Amino acid sequence: MSSQAIWWMLAVTAVALLSCVSPAALSVQNFGEMDVDLDVESERAQFNSTCKCGKKFTRIVGGTETQVNAYPWQAALFHKDINSIVCGGSLITNQHILTAAHCFAPETPLTAENMVVHLRDHDLSNPSETNLVERYAKTIHIHKHYDRPTIQNDIAIIHLNKTVPISSRLLPVCLPSSAKLKYGNEEAIATGWGATSTGGDTTNTLQEVKVSVFSRKDCLNRTAFEPIRITRKMLCAAGLDGQGTCHGDSGGPLIYLDQEQNYDQIGITSFGHKGCGDKVLPAGFTRVNKYLRWIERHTTEGVYCSGFTFP
Ligand SMILES: *[C@@H]1O[C@H](CO)[C@@H](O)[C@H](O)[C@H]1NC(C)=O
Ligand SMILES: *[C@@H]1O[C@H](CO)[C@@H](O)[C@H](O)[C@H]1NC(C)=O
Ligand SMILES: *[C@@H]1O[C@H](CO)[C@@H](O)[C@H](O)[C@H]1NC(C)=O
Numbered sequence: 161m162s163s164q165a166i167w168w169m170l171a172v173t174a175v176a177l178l179s180c181v182s183p184a185a186l187s188v189q190n191f192g193e194m195d196v197d198l199d200v201e202s203e204r205a206q207f208n209s210t211c212k213c214g215k216k217f218t219r220i221v222g223g224t225e226t227q228v229n230a231y232p233w234q235a236a237l238f239h240k241d242i243n244s245i246v247c248g249g250s251l252i253t254n255q256h257i258l259t260a261a262h263c264f265a266p267e268t269p270l271t272a273e274n275m276v277v278h279l280r281d282h283d284l285s286n287p288s289e290t291n292l293v294e295r296y297a298k299t300i301h302i303h304k305h306y307d308r309p310t311i312q313n314d315i316a317i318i319h320l321n322k323t324v325p326i327s328s329r330l331l332p333v334c335l336p337s338s339a340k341l342k343y344g345n346e347e348a349i350a351t352g353w354g355a356t357s358t359g360g361d362t363t364n365t366l367q368e369v370k371v372s373v374f375s376r377k378d379c380l381n382r383t384a385f386e387p388i389r390i391t392r393k394m395l396c397a398a399g400l401d402g403q404g405t406c407h408g409d410s411g412g413p414l415i416y417l418d419q420e421q422n423y424d425q426i427g428i429t430s431f432g433h434k435g436c437g438d439k440v441l442p443a444g445f446t447r448v449n450k451y452l453r454w455i456e457r458h459t460t461e462g463v464y465c466s467g468f469t470f471p
Pocket of ligand 3: 377381
């Protein structure tokens with residue numbers, strides 16, 4: 161089964177389940193607001209001042225720019241028994257991958273035991289193309305308030321059992337600023353090996369799709385997401401240039417070029433529509449800057465590259 165099918169299946173079942181939930185029940189679902197950190201002594205993140213996060217890798221081959229490893233933080237989460245990609249993810253420290261919680265939901269075949277994380281991959285059908293880095297999970301932290309019916313807090317962190325060698329081709333993405341409150345009408349990029357057409361298979365080479373982020377109001381106004389509740393801890397975006405957002409795999413990054421010309425991961429691909437390639441219907445993303453303290457608490461053993469700060 162392609163990762164896209166899983167993404168859609170999740171969205172469809174979410175809609176089906178939600179229609180049985182009363183609006184009163186929905187209004188108390190925003191668990192994240194209660195996620196207050198009382199542990200003032202908690203450890204802070206470690207940074208490596210030698211490396212800079214969020215720098216796209218560029219190389220010219222025969223006069224044209226190659227896309228191989230252009231997004232050096234992109235991860236592919238493989239199920240090793242069926243040898244198939246299930247989700248995307250992103251490198252955030254020298255040993256942690258950020259992804260979506262629903263990648264490990266009961267209906268998804270992926271577990272810490274059967275997963276192999278590919279980094280520096282590009283063409284999935286050609287393992288010799290890049291110096292593929294394979295890693296296994298030590299632990300997976302799934303947000304304890306991840307709620308499947310309402311797709312709240314769809315965020316997880318994979319702690320790899322071995323660090324990765326940081327280089328220009330294998331580099332963490334930056335985390336976004338907590339101060340950036342509005343992304344409405346801004347351009348962002350979703351990357352993944354997702355399907356290129358409705359019902360299509362996953363592609364072999366990493367795809368990127370330019371999207372426009374909607375303000376929450378504009379997103380809510382697109383009735384297509386009823387009755388999934390779009391909260392302040394989500395972002396929604398739709399493709400530009402006639403491209404659909406189905407290109408991005410679940411768990412993969414939504415990135416934004418900040419004022420210092422670094423790529424910040426502002427979203428995690430979370431849910432979408434059954435159809436694909438629709439410019440009008442936006443896809444839903446977990447809003448990363450609402451989870452910065454949660455991410456920091458679960459990555460204290462890792463080393464970040466400099467280029468951003470935690471709140
Ligand atoms: C810090 O980053 C440099 C690359 O810029 C890398 O060679 C070095 O191993 C990194 N150190 C750690 C602890 O990750
Ligand atoms: C990491 O996990 C894999 C798969 O379980 C195992 O083969 C490997 O030896 C482990 N590596 C380390 C450094 O623990
Ligand atoms: C929703 O969108 C429609 C059509 O684009 C527009 O006419 C309407 O004013 C919008 N409503 C709100 C509340 O933004």
